[in-house]
Amino acid sequence: VALNSLSDLLLHELKDLYSAERQLTQALPKMIKACKSAELAEALTVHLAETEGQIQRIERAFGLLDHTPRSQKCKGMEGLLEEGKSLLEEDADPDVLDAAIIGAAQRVEHYEIAAYGTAIAYARTLGLDDVAALLAESLDEERAADEKLSVLAEGGINALAHVGEAQD
Amino acid sequence: VALNSLSDLLLHELKDLYSAERQLTQALPKMIKACKSAELAEALTVHLAETEGQIQRIERAFGLLDHTPRSQKCKGMEGLLEEGKSLLEEDADPDVLDAAIIGAAQRVEHYEIAAYGTAIAYARTLGLDDVAALLAESLDEERAADEKLSVLAEGGINALAHVGEAQD
Numbered sequence: 001v002a003l004n005s006l007s008d009l010l011l012h013e014l015k016d017l018y019s020a021e022r023q024l025t026q027a028l029p030k031m032i033k034a035c036k037s038a039e040l041a042e043a044l045t046v047h048l049a050e051t052e053g054q055i056q057r058i059e060r061a062f063g064l065l066d067h068t069p070r071s072q073k074c075k076g077m078e079g080l081l082e083e084g085k086s087l088l089e090e091d092a093d094p095d096v097l098d099a100a101i102i103g104a105a106q107r108v109e110h111y112e113i114a115a116y117g118t119a120i121a122y123a124r125t126l127g128l129d130d131v132a133a134l135l136a137e138s139l140d141e142e143r144a145a146d147e148k149l150s151v152l153a154e155g156g157i158n159a160l161a162h163v164g165e166a167q168d
Numbered sequence: 169v170a171l172n173s174l175s176d177l178l179l180h181e182l183k184d185l186y187s188a189e190r191q192l193t194q195a196l197p198k199m200i201k202a203c204k205s206a207e208l209a210e211a212l213t214v215h216l217a218e219t220e221g222q223i224q225r226i227e228r229a230f231g232l233l234d235h236t237p238r239s240q241k242c243k244g245m246e247g248l249l250e251e252g253k254s255l256l257e258e259d260a261d262p263d264v265l266d267a268a269i270i271g272a273a274q275r276v277e278h279y280e281i282a283a284y285g286t287a288i289a290y291a292r293t294l295g296l297d298d299v300a301a302l303l304a305e306s307l308d309e310e311r312a313a314d315e316k317l318s319v320l321a322e323g324g325i326n327a328l329a330h331v332g333e334a335q336d
Contacts, residue, residue: 003260006330009268016251075254076275079247083184086243092171100177103286107244110278117318118271125326150285158293162174 013119015072027081036094054138099161109146181287183240195249204262222306267329277314
């Protein structure tokens with residue numbers, strides 16, 4: 001891929017995000033299945049539905065740019081999800097695993113926060129306010145999902161992971 | 169690695185961060201060399217020095233936990249840096265590449281923001297306020313580095329990448 005212009009770079013970002021979000025929809029069900037906390041499973045299930053909506057927004061952004069949606073394998077997300085998958089394979093206490101799943105999911109959210117933030121900045125510089133507004137909806141969802149995970153971790157799941165330890 | 173307790177998980181996070189930061193010190197010099205913007209090169213050079221300090225803080229955190237510093241290959245950072253390396257290999261306009269380097273570096277910053285945030289939350293739950301305070305210093309640096317990159321992107325580098333395009 002030649003990156004001769006900021007428009008090329010925006011398309012590159014969209015292809016990366018398209019791949020990232022699609023990889024995530026494959027990985028989230030396994031993470032949800034591994035949750036002990038029903039609240040955590042619920043939060044990730046809501047985010048899976050949001051992710052499907054975000055994929056549609058990326059497709060609409062491609063459309064606004066007169067391009068067919070295409071992926072370019074996002075190696076960043078691939079690495080993050082491999083890391084998450086390794087966690088699920090560890091010999092782990094279920095409460096501790098919940099805390100670990102939140103850590104893995106927040107890394108994913110932060111990848112997306114960075115990637116959407118970058119793409120939105122490019123779109124604004126290019127005067128593509130419609131594309132920027134569309135991606136900003138997804139960015140808001142990612143930030144809210146990250147915040148929700150922090151609330152779950154600090155509002156009980158980390159403490160539960162620690163209670164088990166204190167009882168050992 | 170068995171994850172039987174929140175203490176196990178904190179150690180796991182520290183090993184992951186230790187690997188992530190060390191991988192980053194290997195990768196940053198190549199990114200700095202590829203910058204056209206002197207301001208961007210300077211910001212990344214400052215962050216390379218910060219990263220070296222962050223590695224020392226992680227080593228001190230291991231010490232506070234009576235553990236020898238050890239890495240566990242951080243696949244997340246590995247993926248992010250592979251992605252960044254691919255960018256440097258693209259056939260790219262130098263101004264466009266600067267914008268792309270910022271995007272790659274902000275993904276890295278956000279990985280670290282998520283990872284330090286998680287480790288700090290674990291340390292607090294475990295009552296390890298000294299470890300939490302140490303890692304919070306690094307978290308503040310990561311957030312400031314991310315903010316600085318946004319300022320550079322939106323304060324001129326993205327516009328420069330677009331000016332080249334307008335002239336084509």
